[in-house]
Structures are given as structure tokens and as C-alpha cells.
Amino acid sequence: MEAVAKYAYTASSPSELSFNAGDTMKIIPYDEFWCRGRINNKEGYVPKSYITEKPHPWFKGRITREESEELLLKRDKSTGMYKHVDGAFLIRHSENSPEDFSASVKYNDAVQHFKIFFREYKYYIWAKPFDSFNELVEYYRTTSISRSQQIFLKEMSEEGKLYQAAYDFEAEYESELSMKKGDIIRVTETSDPNWWSAANEKNGKTGIVPCQYLTPLK
Structure with missing residues (x-):
């Protein structure tokens, strides 16, 4: 795992690791209060209260x-x-x-x-x-994570809202997502006023679609 130092810490023994606030380190859990940490090529024990693990939704x-x-x-x-x-x-x-x-x-x-x-x-x-x-x-x-099937990692889309394609849309660029009228589309990101990130529930493909082509699924 990776963590970021909240505060500076000066090692009190040779087995501990000194670091500055904001330093990024790799950590291995050790016990309730300590981790094993590594910054560049230096290793040692790190107090858990001085660091915060980097958050990842996955x-x-x-x-x-x-x-x-x-x-x-x-x-x-x-x-x-x-x-x-x-x-x-x-x-x-x-x-x-x-x-x-x-x-x-x-x-x-x-x-x-x-x-x-x-x-x-x-x-x-x-x-x-x-x-x-x-x-x-x-x-x-x-790159496929599996050696026997073509499986590529994609974000979980549990929080996405379901829409239905009101019109056919044919992707012109690799970043776009093709869809047919009636397809169920899960929208996962809407920060752009015109193009939304989405996944087609029919085939699992992902990309951006024009938001005006979608209607909320009731």
C-alpha cells in the first residue's frame, strides 16, 4: 500500500524511518500502532498515527x-x-x-x-x-489481466445512474461509445455539459456519449 505523511517524524532508533510531512511511502502493516515503511531505498518502522493511506475507490x-x-x-x-x-x-x-x-x-x-x-x-x-x-x-x-480470456480492468459503476438511448449514436473516435436507440446506458460522470462518461449495459463497453441523446430510465 501507499501512504502520505501527515507530519514529520524523526526516528528514535535505527529500526525506525525518518520522514517529512507530505512524503509518499510504501507501507506494510506490522501491528496496531506501526507499519513497515519505505521511502526510496530507506526502510524502517513508521507510526500509523503519522500517516494516512492513499484512498482508492477500488x-x-x-x-x-x-x-x-x-x-x-x-x-x-x-x-x-x-x-x-x-x-x-x-x-x-x-x-x-x-x-x-x-x-x-x-x-x-x-x-x-x-x-x-x-x-x-x-x-x-x-x-x-x-x-x-x-x-x-x-x-x-x-493489457488482459487473465491469460485465458481478454479481461481488462474497468471502474465499478454501481453509483452510476441508468439512462436509455433516445437515438442511435455511432462513435467516430476511440474515446466515444456507440449505442443504439433503446440501449440501457449507465452514466458514471457528468462534469462536461455536453459529453458524459458511460457504459453500455448490453456489451459492457465504455466511453463518452452526447448527453442530449439520453433520457432518464424510469
Whole structure:
């Protein structure tokens, strides 16, 4: 995991790590009060009260495998469709290996679980090492996380609002999302007045769509 220092800390023994407020470090939980931390090539114990973990919406902490499956396979009560597209994922602590993690990823009607090994302050799923969760996640957004199927990580869209396509729209650019009249569209971001980020519930594809082509699903 990664954390940011809230305050400066001066080590009181050789086993501790000194740092300044605002420093970013990699941490491994140790006990109720301390973590093992690393900044550049320096390592040592870090008081938990001096740091805050970097927040990620996809990191769910110590939820169980069963709870992750329930979350990723939720259905919309009004349509009966899955709330999350294929590739929707979360990362959680491994139930069996305290220092490791698991990536739980929705695919079709099931959830696949990929072990994330944490060794020497590097994260691995297969052979490729990553310096942070962010790097790992960004890599597997464009490279399949599975070796047997094409599965790319996508944001969970549980909080998105459902709309219906009022007209056909054919994407002209890679960033756009094609849709047919009547398609159910889950909108996930609306900061732009003309183009919204969305996912097509029919095929799981994501992109931006013209908001005037959508009507709220009642």
C-alpha cells in the first residue's frame, strides 16, 4: 500500500524511518500502532498515527472473497441487469496471506480472483513487477489481466445512474461509445455539459456519449 505523511517524524532508533510531512511511502502493516515503511531505498518502522493511506475507490480493504463476489455481481432492481460491467474490479487484502492482496474481477456471470503478491516492495500478478497499485491497475486496463480470456480492468459503476438511448449514436473516435436507440446506458460522470462518461449495459463497453441523446430510465 501507499501512504502520505501527515507530519514529520524523526526516528528514535535505527529500526525506525525518518520522514517529512507530505512524503509518499510504501507501507506494510506490522501491528496496531506501526507499519513497515519505505521511502526510496530507506526502510524502517513508521507510526500509523503519522500517516494516512492513499484512498482508492477500488481498494476495499479486508472484505472477504464472498463479499467481493456479492458486491461485483449486484443486479439493478428495476432492470435485473448487472450493476457492473465485465472487467469491473476491486482490490482487497488476501484472506490467506496477510502481506498479499487479491484482485477480484467480474467476468460474465462470475467473479475471477487474481492473487497479487507483495515482495520486496513490488506488486506482482504474473511475472511483471509494479512499484504501486496504481501502476498495476493502469497496466491491466489495457493489457488482459487473465491469460485465458481478454479481461481488462474497468471502474465499478454501481453509483452510476441508468439512462436509455433516445437515438442511435455511432462513435467516430476511440474515446466515444456507440449505442443504439433503446440501449440501457449507465452514466458514471457528468462534469462536461455536453459529453458524459458511460457504459453500455448490453456489451459492457465504455466511453463518452452526447448527453442530449439520453433520457432518464424510469
